[in-house]
Amino acid sequence: MAQSVPGFVSTGSLPSRDEIRALVEEAHARFRDDNGGRVADYIPVLAEADPSAFGLCVANTRGDAFALGDAEAAFSIQSVSKPFVFALVCDALGAEEAAQRLGVDATGMPFNSIMAVELRPTHTTNPMVNSGAIATTSLVPAANADERWSNVRRGLSRFAGRALVLDERVYASEAATNQRNAGIAHLLRGYGHIFCDPDEATDIYTRQCSLLVTARDLAVMGATLAGGGVNPVTGEQVVCADTCRRVLAVMATAGLYERSGAWLYDVGLPGKSGVSGGIVTVAPGKGAVAAWSPPLDEAGNSVRGQLATRFLSERLGLNLFVSAPAHRA
Numbered sequence: 001m002a003q004s005v006p007g008f009v010s011t012g013s014l015p016s017r018d019e020i021r022a023l024v025e026e027a028h029a030r031f032r033d034d035n036g037g038r039v040a041d042y043i044p045v046l047a048e049a050d051p052s053a054f055g056l057c058v059a060n061t062r063g064d065a066f067a068l069g070d071a072e073a074a075f076s077i078q079s080v081s082k083p084f085v086f087a088l089v090c091d092a093l094g095a096e097e098a099a100q101r102l103g104v105d106a107t108g109m110p111f112n113s114i115m116a117v118e119l120r121p122t123h124t125t126n127p128m129v130n131s132g133a134i135a136t137t138s139l140v141p142a143a144n145a146d147e148r149w150s151n152v153r154r155g156l157s158r159f160a161g162r163a164l165v166l167d168e169r170v171y172a173s174e175a176a177t178n179q180r181n182a183g184i185a186h187l188l189r190g191y192g193h194i195f196c197d198p199d200e201a202t203d204i205y206t207r208q209c210s211l212l213v214t215a216r217d218l219a220v221m222g223a224t225l226a227g228g229g230v231n232p233v234t235g236e237q238v239v240c241a242d243t244c245r246r247v248l249a250v251m252a253t254a255g256l257y258e259r260s261g262a263w264l265y266d267v268g269l270p271g272k273s274g275v276s277g278g279i280v281t282v283a284p285g286k287g288a289v290a291a292w293s294p295p296l297d298e299a300g301n302s303v304r305g306q307l308a309t310r311f312l313s314e315r316l317g318l319n320l321f322v323s324a325p326a327h328r329a
Helices: 017-031 044-048 078-093 095-102 115-119 130-138 145-160 168-175 179-190 198-209 215-226 241-254 257-266 303-315
Strands: 055-060 065-069 271-273 278-283 287-292
Touching (some): 017 065, 055 215, 065 215, 078 130, 078 198, 078 215, 078 241, 078 278, 095 130, 095 241, 115 179, 130 198, 145 198, 215 278, 241 257, 278 303, 287 303
Antiparallel strands (some): 055 287, 278 287
16 A cells, blocks of 8 residues: 655744743733632642632743743643643554544533443543543553553653652542542443553542643643644654644543633634643644633633633634635736
8 A cells, every 4th residue: 555645734833932922921911810710629739729820831842931920830730631641642552542442522511521421322532531531541551550650650741841740739639539530430441441440540540630730831741742742842752743633633622621612712722721720722833822820610721821822822823723815816
């Protein structure tokens, strides 16, 4: 069979450094005093977050980063880890096998929905919601639980370009309150869609969500997906380019849970949120926008983060669906 010839890739570029810096400053000033949303409290440690905290960072695929506010403050990555672990699994198993085992369609339901599993004929969901993410973690290649956790932590660290550490307090708090996730893992086992011991999968998923990152880290991680899998800081090829496009597709359709359609309509980019207040948004070929602000909307997405990202998407020319009118000769 003849090999396919790669086609053209057209992504454009970001504005100048000075323009990016000015727009990041404007976005932070515009939305830092917004008081919408409330801090997550179903995980006790997360309820301690400062509701006024707000960090913002834009990173391009060339290694530049433009950070402001609390962009260097550490917080637990939570569900923003999901696309990056999915990328590791796609790279290890191949995109087709990963999709067949995990599903890729949006559920239109909350991130921790059990009905999403029950109502789907295949009983798969997608890697951006808890059920699919726990199954994804169970697919990380390993001989035992310790090796699986090490592979997850090391893989996420490669995306960030530095060694990420576990927040033991967050992990302990989540482990004491993650009965719903444990139930989902056992439900998946009943349908043949968990690929290691369900309690092991739940525990490693909980650890994965408890890794500490900053808004700058998330921007670098997103820029790695934007740049064909090459970390813009370290220069390492973390995952292959084909994996990146698959991951970004699922982020676009399911990254903000039941608000994903509205997000794509307004922002026009793949994104992923987490209940600690982080959001990463990826502009393929250009870079990534990351925000951290703990107050969330009802779907579990950072209110300030959404506002700032929408503003930057519009002003930086990131929206994938924007085009200029054609001029005929």
